[in-house]
Amino acid sequence: MTLTNAVPTMARWDEDRFRRIRRGVLANWPTGAEVDLDEAAAYHRAMAVTKNTAWKLRQARTEGKTLVQPRAGVADIEQHIALLRRLRDAGADLLPTTVDSYTRECRYDDAERGLAQSRQAGRSLLNGFPAVNYGVGACRRIAEAVDAPLFARTAAPDCRLTHEIMYAGGYTSCTAGAIVFSLGYAKDYPLARAIESWQYSYRMMGAYHERGVTLSVEHYLPISTLVPQSISMACVILDSLIAAAQGVRDISLGIGQQCHLAQDAAALRAYPALGRHYLDAFGFNDVELSTVMSQWMGGFPSDEGQAFGVICMAAMAGYLGGVTYMISKSPHEAAGVPTTEANVHGLTASKMVLRMLADQKLAPITEIADEQAILEAETRAIVDRALELGDGDAAIGAIRAIEAGVIDVPFSPHRSNANQALPARDWRGAVRLAQFGGVPIPKEIREHHEAELAKRNAGRQPRAPWELLLADVNAISDGMLLPD
Amino acid sequence: MTLTNAVPTMARWDEDRFRRIRRGVLANWPTGAEVDLDEAAAYHRAMAVTKNTAWKLRQARTEGKTLVQPRAGVADIEQHIALLRRLRDAGADLLPTTVDSYTRECRYDDAERGLAQSRQAGRSLLNGFPAVNYGVGACRRIAEAVDAPLFARTAAPDCRLTHEIMYAGGYTSCTAGAIVFSLGYAKDYPLARAIESWQYSYRMMGAYHERGVTLSVEHYLPISTLVPQSISMACVILDSLIAAAQGVRDISLGIGQQCHLAQDAAALRAYPALGRHYLDAFGFNDVELSTVMSQWMGGFPSDEGQAFGVICMAAMAGYLGGVTYMISKSPHEAAGVPTTEANVHGLTASKMVLRMLADQKLAPITEIADEQAILEAETRAIVDRALELGDGDAAIGAIRAIEAGVIDVPFSPHRSNANQALPARDWRGAVRLAQFGGVPIPKEIREHHEAELAKRNAGRQPRAPWELLLADVNAISDGMLLPD
Amino acid sequence: MSSKGTLVLGVIGADIHNIGITILASALRASGFNVVSLGILVSQEEFVKAAIETAADAILVSSLCGHGELDCPGLREKCTEAGIGNILLYVGGNVVVGKQDWEPVAGKFAAMGYDRAYPPGATPQRVIEDLTADLSARVEARA
Amino acid sequence: MSSKGTLVLGVIGADIHNIGITILASALRASGFNVVSLGILVSQEEFVKAAIETAADAILVSSLCGHGELDCPGLREKCTEAGIGNILLYVGGNVVVGKQDWEPVAGKFAAMGYDRAYPPGATPQRVIEDLTADLSARVEARA
Numbered sequence A, B: 001m002t003l004t005n006a007v008p009t010m011a012r013w014d015e016d017r018f019r020r021i022r023r024g025v026l027a028n029w030p031t032g033a034e035v036d037l038d039e040a041a042a043y044h045r046a047m048a049v050t051k052n053t054a055w056k057l058r059q060a061r062t063e064g065k066t067l068v069q070p071r072a073g074v075a076d077i078e079q080h081i082a083l084l085r086r087l088r089d090a091g092a093d094l095l096p097t098t099v100d101s102y103t104r105e106c107r108y109d110d111a112e113r114g115l116a117q118s119r120q121a122g123r124s125l126l127n128g129f130p131a132v133n134y135g136v137g138a139c140r141r142i143a144e145a146v147d148a149p150l151f152a153r154t155a156a157p158d159c160r161l162t163h164e165i166m167y168a169g170g171y172t173s174c175t176a177g178a179i180v181f182s183l184g185y186a187k188d189y190p191l192a193r194a195i196e197s198w199q200y201s202y203r204m205m206g207a208y209h210e211r212g213v214t215l216s217v218e219h220y221l222p223i224s225t226l227v228p229q230s231i232s233m234a235c236v237i238l239d240s241l242i243a244a245a246q247g248v249r250d251i252s253l254g255i256g257q258q259c260h261l262a263q264d265a266a267a268l269r270a271y272p273a274l275g276r277h278y279l280d281a282f283g284f285n286d287v288e289l290s291t292v293m294s295q296w297m298g299g300f301p302s303d304e305g306q307a308f309g310v311i312c313m314a315a316m317a318g319y320l321g322g323v324t325y326m327i328s329k330s331p332h333e334a335a336g337v338p339t340t341e342a343n344v345h346g347l348t349a350s351k352m353v354l355r356m357l358a359d360q361k362l363a364p365i366t367e368i369a370d371e372q373a374i375l376e377a378e379t380r381a382i383v384d385r386a387l388e389l390g391d392g393d394a395a396i397g398a399i400r401a402i403e404a405g406v407i408d409v410p411f412s413p414h415r416s417n418a419n420q421a422l423p424a425r426d427w428r429g430a431v432r433l434a435q436f437g438g439v440p441i442p443k444e445i446r447e448h449h450e451a452e453l454a455k456r457n458a459g460r461q462p463r464a465p466w467e468l469l470l471a472d473v474n475a476i477s478d479g480m481l482l483p484d
Numbered sequence C, D: 001m002s003s004k005g006t007l008v009l010g011v012i013g014a015d016i017h018n019i020g021i022t023i024l025a026s027a028l029r030a031s032g033f034n035v036v037s038l039g040i041l042v043s044q045e046e047f048v049k050a051a052i053e054t055a056a057d058a059i060l061v062s063s064l065c066g067h068g069e070l071d072c073p074g075l076r077e078k079c080t081e082a083g084i085g086n087i088l089l090y091v092g093g094n095v096v097v098g099k100q101d102w103e104p105v106a107g108k109f110a111a112m113g114y115d116r117a118y119p120p121g122a123t124p125q126r127v128i129e130d131l132t133a134d135l136s137a138r139v140e141a142r143a
């Protein structure tokens, strides 16, 4: 799996390079031999269009509907199929297959061991479905067992073989992003290598597109607990440029819910125009854009009622933000992988709120406009600075921006992350920056952050930003938005 | 229990009349002998003020907080106490004691039988706590076992003995209303008698007040599935006038959630000024007013996730309406009396949403103002007409208004109810009237109802109002606001 | 018989939940039954009396409030005493207190002599189908 | 000893959940421990190596992703082989897949040789109290 450590540009790979590296990728586990791109593209073309994510998302956008996708993945394929069918019956519009942690880290031998031990124990010891170990045929069995688009939910700096297997297996979308997954999931995986690994995956999707099959990606920064939405959005936009350059033609721009209705909705409302702006600037006018929100990605309350409160607030924010689809959580979130029933209830609660609100055709709440203007200005400032640093190249720019702390993700485990920016919630629970580090937030907005944070701290014992942040991190799981 | 059938006026009873009737009331079941009003008032005065509902509501109003009260009642007192303690630990601000159906109907011998059979079966065969059979001492045991205000949740045309026992037993509030409970809970109990029976209860609370103890009432029309909020509100205001006239000094004005955010919030926002207007007009300036919302009182979805969706929407509406307190439902609502855990989860979900929203200090959504103007005009039209019919007397006016169909409650089981008004949801799910019957809705608003309903029906097969109503009644339990 | 049959419908005991029977009555009427609705707070005696007076084919007992185990036993016996022991008896609503497994509950009501018992949220369609089947089975049996 | 003790902390296996240990590390430091944080994706070998190099008093293994049953067995044995068999071993996070009763799970990790195992959502306070107690008990035992 030869990957250079040189700084990659965003330029589209030539066929040769893709083919050369591909041999190594597919050789990495026996099931790689099952993949034949032409045959797989034909398989997709023969599939009902209703099973294609891009088609389904386009339909939802046209009808102004919000779709819901839960997370789900277990070690045993029969149980996994049963789980997906139950979720589909309960109203899931898009069906997930969450891949286990070993597979994410390309540790297929460990996944094999986990699979064997799971079979022995009669329950899943793996936290997801080890798709690579199962191979293409097994994935197609899943695809043929359900009547909705399938989503490969895996995330790491290198998901190439998983993508090969699952896309050939009839999946039509995946969670994605070189930058977002490096900053969210990696410690010392070099950024340059991560970008190349993702360029491979994107090029592969491009190859499908050239064969008449549109595959979709969902970009979002998974470590979103208190990361300002603009920082997430900037990463997502850069990843989207990198993806589009390789030929990806259907992208969902994602955020994680932060439980502040106006700010969450504002991010979702800002996304389409922002995304369009940058993609068009690079000439990617034919890339279709959707928006997606993951329900609260921080520590969940262990009380199941409170968990439903968070879930229903997410649905509310998604509705106000006109989101295309939403990834639902369950009342078991704090405890562990949910039972089927708990998973279903997270889904049905979300859909109930979405449906009831959709009928009411509410105007956006007044607070959204202000937050949207702020997020737009911030995101543009970060992306523009990154592109400037990269001399107009999104890949180079992203790496330099991270190294310069222009992109700085609080809590990122990645060694390249600056860790100088510190967020905090303001007096109304909106996420602001208490320390800006190298993040180029425009001056007036900086002052706004400071003023809103000052209102929160007014009349209280002064607290160190770090201390405040700790309290804020635990607040939702303790049952509130702002800690007392 | 001598009650006349003559039309009662709202005039305050003289001591003599109260004392005379009281003997009969207390003689109705042996535990009645335990009640001594002076001793009971002293008991209340010695109680911590934090256990007084009026005090707690005033505090909530001052702090702008929303309190939550679940429903709960089982046959066995030990289990009932354990249940209340658990709910209190989970954050219930006001503690309920839901009284069983036999007690509501004054069938204490049947309640006794239900109690005996419950003990035998080791589970509650009664749907509530038979407070009269237990008596004053038992109620005080409950009051002393918990540290929050206790609410007697009983409802019927005649709750006099239950009130005597529970108020003497340390309870400080009850669900109430001659008009609302006649129309919601009775078939052929004469309205005049119901008013007299409630005047007795109110006079009793007045007697406590004169002894330094403020007891509270919660007025709301329990049959609220699709009853326009203005009709509910008119009934509640008339009941409040009748109550205040006998000396009640703390009243909560209630609605049932109808799952339309703006309309529910508008009703709650309209209430304080409307209530103040009428109470002041009659000189009851010293009556304190709160607002209360019961979460959706129609058929609940049996899917527990969907049920949480409804519960969280209620919290959202309550927040937007600035409600003083809310009665929470549980995910078991459609199935039966909830387990303790299910009850707790309905409570914690509600509180989570309320807390998260409170921190965000949102401005009212734009749709509220229009709905509020409509509800105010409608409610005033109905109440004014009723008072006119009663020559300025709320009791006489209420009876005549019901008989004239000026007050007309869809689905009411009461034989005096006209059943000519038919509601329906409009294109955005707001509840309108499709047939007005004798309800004096002002002309422009009438036209507004018609126009909004026409938008819903535009381009569809014409349906009879009754047919539409049936579909609307089942919609929420089927998982949506507007049926397809 | 011009109608599909005469049904006596009511809410038993101290129970006041009348929305379900309102919906049910209108659906049953629309599908051709002759429905005699007694409303809420109906005693067993009133059910029997109405069934005799109207020569009803079935009694439909609604019990939502949870007191079904207290209010429903004995109705079959009262019917028998009154000479209508074979009348079709249905019960539905939320017939017991709390969320319980349905099978044992159904068994209890069968043992009380109810021909059919319905779990919470039974749809009018299902009731109509069952009534149609049960009543025509009886007509055939008599023929 | 100027600090309350030296702790090696990390997220084991293929697990990348680092927010918990970030919080935990900062709380432990604030309360006087010397914390060596290895971050995410830490192998058993790395834990042992770091413990030896820093002469650590305890190893705190975080496992959120659910693979605790696969990733955690054998660490005690590796410690023993490396000559630090008596080191205090804690494990916490969401150590198994799914919402499970805690008692049996705790038993499993005790059997693997962990001195303490924590259910989901353990607070730093509790960890600090336990560490303080366990480490001072050891000091006393040695004294």
Ligand code: B12
Pocket: B071, B098, B099, B100, B101, B102, B104, B127, B128, B184, B185, B222, B223, B224, B296, B297, B298, B299, B300, B301, B332, B333, B334, B335, B336, B337, B338, B411, B413, B473, C014, C015, C016, C017, C018, C019, C020, C021, C023, C024, C060, C061, C062, C063, C064, C065, C066, C067, C090, C091, C092, C093, C094, C095, C096, C097, C098, C099, C118, C119, C120, C121, C122, C123, C124, C127
């Ligand atoms: C609305 C309502 C009320 C209103 C009733 C207004 C009115 N006049 O009708 C008010 C607020 C007054 C009320 C009061 C009480 N209620 Co109530 N109420 C409800 C609620 C929310 C909806 C009922 C309803 O209207 N459903 C809609 C209709 C269309 O559906 P349905 O009634 O189920 O009927 C359908 C089918 O079941 C079927 N069906 C019905 N009967 C029959 C009979 C036969 C033979 C057949 C074949 C079919 C059939 O056909 C109908 C059409 O599809 C239910 C919970 C729920 N289901 O969500 C609780 C519920 C029924 N109530 C309950 C209780 C305990 C009470 C109270 C004792 C206390 C309280 N909660 O405040 C009092 C009782 C007073 C009394 N004396 O009986 C409990 C019963 C508990 C149990 N069985 O374990 C329930 C289940 C709520 C709960 N989970 O605790 N209630």
Ligand code: B12
Pocket: A071, A098, A099, A100, A101, A102, A104, A127, A128, A184, A185, A222, A223, A224, A296, A297, A298, A299, A300, A301, A332, A333, A334, A335, A336, A337, A338, A411, A413, A473, D014, D015, D016, D017, D018, D019, D020, D021, D023, D024, D060, D061, D062, D063, D064, D065, D066, D067, D090, D091, D092, D093, D094, D095, D096, D097, D098, D099, D118, D119, D120, D121, D122, D123, D124, D127
């Ligand atoms: C945030 C999060 C993520 C983020 C992580 C970002 C990051 N870089 O940290 C992202 C999105 C990337 C992610 C990915 C995945 N996640 Co995740 N994630 C969470 C989540 C929502 C919150 C974790 C968190 O930050 N909590 C807040 C911190 C402060 O609390 P904490 O971690 O519990 O730590 C505290 C205590 O537990 C204790 N503690 C922690 N470790 C230790 C160790 C010791 C020795 C002691 C004494 C104490 C202790 O101290 C901390 C301070 O109080 C949890 C569910 C939840 N808890 O709500 C799921 C959860 C942990 N994730 C889960 C899973 C399955 C995954 C994925 C496999 C798939 C997925 N769901 O997408 C991938 C895994 C990737 C991988 N290779 O491991 C599951 C694990 C399932 C299980 N155990 O049964 C959970 C429980 C969600 C669920 N219910 O399904 N996740």
